[in-house]
Amino acid sequence: MTSYTRHPSSFKDPSGYVFEAEGKIYRQVNQYYAAQYRQLMESGLYKQLLSQQRLIPHVEVVENMTNSQEWYTTLLPERLQTISYPYEWCFEQLQDAALLTLTVLKTSLQHGMILKDATPYNIQFHKGRPIFIDTLSFDTYDPKQPWIAYRQFCQCFLFPLYLEHYLKSDIQRILSTYIDGIPVDFIAKLLPLKSRLSLGVWLHVYLQHTTSTSTRAANKHTAAFSKKKLLDVISHLTNIIANFPNNKTYKTTWSNYYEDTILSKDYLQEKDKIVRAFCQNSKARSVLDLGANDGYFSRLFASYQMQVIATDADNRCISRLYQEVKKNNIDNILPLILDIANPSPAIGFNNQERAAFHDRIKTDLVAALALVHHLVIGKNISLPVLADYFNSIAPELIIEFVPKEDEKVQQMLKSRPDTFVDYDQSHFERYFSTHFDIIEQVPVPGTHRILYRMRRKR
CATH class of the missing domain: 1.10.510 (Transferase(Phosphotransferase); domain 1)
Structure with missing residues (x-):
C-alpha cells in the first residue's frame, strides 16, 4: 500500500475523497459513486466540460493506492497552482x-x-x-x-x-x-x-x-x-x-495609489527600473505580492513569467485588477483579498477543513513594496516582529523601506505620537539581517526610500 495522507477538507461525501501521496494530489472514487462516475465519463458530459475548460482534467490511475475496500478507481487531477477560498x-x-x-x-x-x-x-x-x-x-x-x-x-x-x-x-x-x-x-x-x-x-x-x-x-x-x-x-x-451593475467605479486610497497619491512619476519609473533589475537577478518562478494596490508591480512580475499572487486588503484594488486580468487574458496573476495584519486563518471542523492563507500559499519570492511603514506605524507591528514574519514566508524578499523623512510617513505621524524609536534604516537592516542576507540594496533616486533584495539564511 502506498503511504498517503487524506486531505482534512475531504470527509463529508461518501462518493470518495482527496488524498496526497508521493507529493501528488489524488481523488479516490468509491464504489458508492461508481455508476455516476461512469455516467459522467460515458455520457459526453466530461468531454464537453473539458473542451470548454470548465472542469479540471484528470487521468485515471488503476491502482488502489489506499488499499480501501470501498475503492472503485483513482483519479490524478491536473495540479492546481494555488488554492484560494x-x-x-x-x-x-x-x-x-x-x-x-x-x-x-x-x-x-x-x-x-x-x-x-x-x-x-x-x-x-x-x-x-x-x-x-x-x-x-x-x-x-x-x-x-x-x-x-x-x-x-x-x-x-x-x-x-x-x-x-x-x-x-x-x-x-x-x-x-x-x-x-x-x-x-x-x-x-x-x-x-x-x-x-x-x-x-x-x-x-x-x-x-x-x-x-x-x-x-x-x-x-x-x-x-x-x-x-x-x-x-x-x-x-x-x-x-x-447583470449586477458595477458598484466599484469610485476610487479609494489604495485602488488608485500609483495614479493619485504617489510621490512623483519619476519615483515610479525609477522604482520600476530597480525592481526589474532585481527580477533579472532572481531565479524565482512564483511571487506573493503583498499590498499590490492596483497591480502595477504584479504585472511587472508576471512579465518575467512568474506565477503571481497579488493581494491587497482593499476589495476595489482586487476587483479592478481581476477585471484587468480577465479582460487581457493574463493567466499568471491571481488577485486575492488579504489583510496582512489579519490573514485568513484555518477554519472549519477541527480548524483543519480550510487551511490558513500562509499554509496554502508558498512562493519562491515575496514582494513588500511601500508596505513596511503601513504595518509598523499604521498597525503597530514592530520591525523585529515583522522580520520574523517575513522569515516565515519568504525564501527571497524584495522589500522597500520608507523612512521617517518620507512625506507619507510624516503624514501618518501627524495623527499619532511618534513612539517608533527604532524605526530607521540601521535598525531595519539589523533586524532583517538576523534572518536574511542582503543581496542588493538600491536607493530610489529623488526619494529617501530604499529597495532591498534579500535571501533567507540557510
Missing part, C-alpha cells in the same frame, strides 16, 4: 464562480446529470479563469426530484452578492464565519426595504424565507419542481447574477 475573492470573482456553477449545472442536465452540491469550494481560479474541480459533484438527474443544492447555491453565492450589491459594503469575508453560506433568515433581516421591489430578491430570499418556516409550503414548492421549472430557475439566476 471565497472569502478571499472580490465581488466579480464570486460572481464568475456563481455563473460557472450555473453553466456546469445546465450542461449537466443536457447529459442526464445534475449537481448534487453548489458550494464555491468546488471552484478554483486556475490559469486566469474559474474552473470546477469536484469531479464527484455530479449525480444522475431524477426528474421527480428538485435541485437539492438550490438553497446551498443561494446561501453561498447569491446571498453574499445581494448583500454587497445592496449594502455597498465588502461582504465576502463574512463567508469565513458562515462557512456553509449565509442563512436565509440572516439576509432577510439585513437587506433594505427597497430590495423587495426586486423580483429576484422576492423569489430567492423572501419567498424562500417564508417557505423555510412552513413545512407544508416547502413540500408543496418541492413537489411542483419540474425540469422546465429548474431550467427557468437557472436562467433567472444567471440573468440576476450576470
Whole structure:
C-alpha cells in the first residue's frame, strides 16, 4: 500500500475523497459513486466540460493506492497552482464562480446529470479563469426530484452578492464565519426595504424565507419542481447574477495609489527600473505580492513569467485588477483579498477543513513594496516582529523601506505620537539581517526610500 495522507477538507461525501501521496494530489472514487462516475465519463458530459475548460482534467490511475475496500478507481487531477477560498475573492470573482456553477449545472442536465452540491469550494481560479474541480459533484438527474443544492447555491453565492450589491459594503469575508453560506433568515433581516421591489430578491430570499418556516409550503414548492421549472430557475439566476451593475467605479486610497497619491512619476519609473533589475537577478518562478494596490508591480512580475499572487486588503484594488486580468487574458496573476495584519486563518471542523492563507500559499519570492511603514506605524507591528514574519514566508524578499523623512510617513505621524524609536534604516537592516542576507540594496533616486533584495539564511 502506498503511504498517503487524506486531505482534512475531504470527509463529508461518501462518493470518495482527496488524498496526497508521493507529493501528488489524488481523488479516490468509491464504489458508492461508481455508476455516476461512469455516467459522467460515458455520457459526453466530461468531454464537453473539458473542451470548454470548465472542469479540471484528470487521468485515471488503476491502482488502489489506499488499499480501501470501498475503492472503485483513482483519479490524478491536473495540479492546481494555488488554492484560494471565497472569502478571499472580490465581488466579480464570486460572481464568475456563481455563473460557472450555473453553466456546469445546465450542461449537466443536457447529459442526464445534475449537481448534487453548489458550494464555491468546488471552484478554483486556475490559469486566469474559474474552473470546477469536484469531479464527484455530479449525480444522475431524477426528474421527480428538485435541485437539492438550490438553497446551498443561494446561501453561498447569491446571498453574499445581494448583500454587497445592496449594502455597498465588502461582504465576502463574512463567508469565513458562515462557512456553509449565509442563512436565509440572516439576509432577510439585513437587506433594505427597497430590495423587495426586486423580483429576484422576492423569489430567492423572501419567498424562500417564508417557505423555510412552513413545512407544508416547502413540500408543496418541492413537489411542483419540474425540469422546465429548474431550467427557468437557472436562467433567472444567471440573468440576476450576470447583470449586477458595477458598484466599484469610485476610487479609494489604495485602488488608485500609483495614479493619485504617489510621490512623483519619476519615483515610479525609477522604482520600476530597480525592481526589474532585481527580477533579472532572481531565479524565482512564483511571487506573493503583498499590498499590490492596483497591480502595477504584479504585472511587472508576471512579465518575467512568474506565477503571481497579488493581494491587497482593499476589495476595489482586487476587483479592478481581476477585471484587468480577465479582460487581457493574463493567466499568471491571481488577485486575492488579504489583510496582512489579519490573514485568513484555518477554519472549519477541527480548524483543519480550510487551511490558513500562509499554509496554502508558498512562493519562491515575496514582494513588500511601500508596505513596511503601513504595518509598523499604521498597525503597530514592530520591525523585529515583522522580520520574523517575513522569515516565515519568504525564501527571497524584495522589500522597500520608507523612512521617517518620507512625506507619507510624516503624514501618518501627524495623527499619532511618534513612539517608533527604532524605526530607521540601521535598525531595519539589523533586524532583517538576523534572518536574511542582503543581496542588493538600491536607493530610489529623488526619494529617501530604499529597495532591498534579500535571501533567507540557510
